[in-house]
Amino acid sequence: TQLLEQSPQFLSIQEGENLTVYCNSSSVFSSLQWYRQEPGEGPVLLVTVVTGGEVKKLKRLTFQFGDARKDSSLHITAAQPGDTGLYLCADGGSNYKLTFGKGTLLTVNP
Amino acid sequence: NAGVTQTPKFQVLKTGQSMTLQCAQDMNHEYMSWYRQDPGMGLRLIHYSVGAGITDQGEVPNGYNVSRSTTEDFPLRLLSAAPSQTSVYFCASRNAWEIDTIYFGEGSWLTVV
Numbered sequence: 001t002q003l004l005e006q007s008p009q010f011l012s013i014q015e016g017e018n019l020t021v022y023c024n025s026s027s028v029f030s031s032l033q034w035y036r037q038e039p040g041e042g043p044v045l046l047v048t049v050v051t052g053g054e055v056k057k058l059k060r061l062t063f064q065f066g067d068a069r070k071d072s073s074l075h076i077t078a079a080q081p082g083d084t085g086l087y088l089c090a091d092g093g094s095n096y097k098l099t100f101g102k103g104t105l106l107t108v109n110p
Numbered sequence: 111n112a113g114v115t116q117t118p119k120f121q122v123l124k125t126g127q128s129m130t131l132q133c134a135q136d137m138n139h140e141y142m143s144w145y146r147q148d149p150g151m152g153l154r155l156i157h158y159s160v161g162a163g164i165t166d167q168g169e170v171p172n173g174y175n176v177s178r179s180t181t182e183d184f185p186l187r188l189l190s191a192a193p194s195q196t197s198v199y200f201c202a203s204r205n206a207w208e209i210d211t212i213y214f215g216e217g218s219w220l221t222v223v
Contacts, residue, residue: 004152031209033212040216040217041216041217042114042200042202042214042215042216042217043153043200043214044214045210045212045213048209048210050209088152088153090153092209097143097155097158097168098143098145098153098155098202098212099155100145100152100153100154101152102150102151102152103152
C-alpha cells in the first residue's frame with residue numbers, strides 16, 4: 001500500500017513570506033496532483049505533474065516533481081491570506097482511484 | 111454551471127438508520143467516486159465507477175453501497191449507520207481521457223449519534 005507523507009502538518013506564516021511544503025511517497029508516483037481545500041469546500045485541483053524533474057508554475061505557486069518521481073514540493077512566493085487552506089497531494093494511480101496524503105494546513109496571517 | 115452537486119449538505123442520523131447521499135454531475139463525466147475525509151486521515155476512497163452500470167470498491171467500502179444507473183448520478187447508500195461513519199463525504203467526477211478534469215462536490219457532513 002502506497003503511503004504519502006506531507007510535511008509540515010501545520011504552517012502559520014505572515015503575509016508576504018515564502019514557504020515550501022513537501023510530499024513524499026513510499027513508492028514511485030503514477031502521476032502527482034496537488035489540491036487546495038478551503039474550509040467547508042471540496043478539494044480543488046491546482047496542478048498535475050507526470051514527468052520526473054518537471055517544474056510547473058501557477059502564478060505565485062511553483063510545483064516541483066522529483067527526478068525519481070517519489071517526492072514533490074510546492075513553493076509559494078509572497079503568501080497572501082487568500083492562500084490559506086489545506087494543501088493535499090495525491091497519487092493519480094489509475095486516475096480514478098486517488099491516494100491522498102493527510103495534507104498541510106496553511107494559515108497566512110494578514 | 112453546476113459541476114458536481116451533493117445533497118444533503120448536513121445530516122444527523124441515529125445509529126442503525128439508513129440514508130442515501132446524492133451526487134450528480136452535469137459534465138458527462140465517465141468516472142465518479144466517493145471519498146470520506148476524517149481528521150488526521152486525509153481523503154479515503156469508498157467506491158468508484160468508470161461508467162453507467164459499473165462500480166467497484168475502494169479502500170474503505172464496508173457499510174456503504176453504490177449504484178450507477180445513469181452517467182449523471184452516483185448515490186452512496188448507508189445501510190445501517192454507525193458512529194464510525196461520522197465523517198465528511200465528497201463526491202468527485204472526471205472524464206476518462208483528460209487527467210486534469212477532476213472536480214469535487216462541496217461535501218456532505220454526516221453525524222451518526
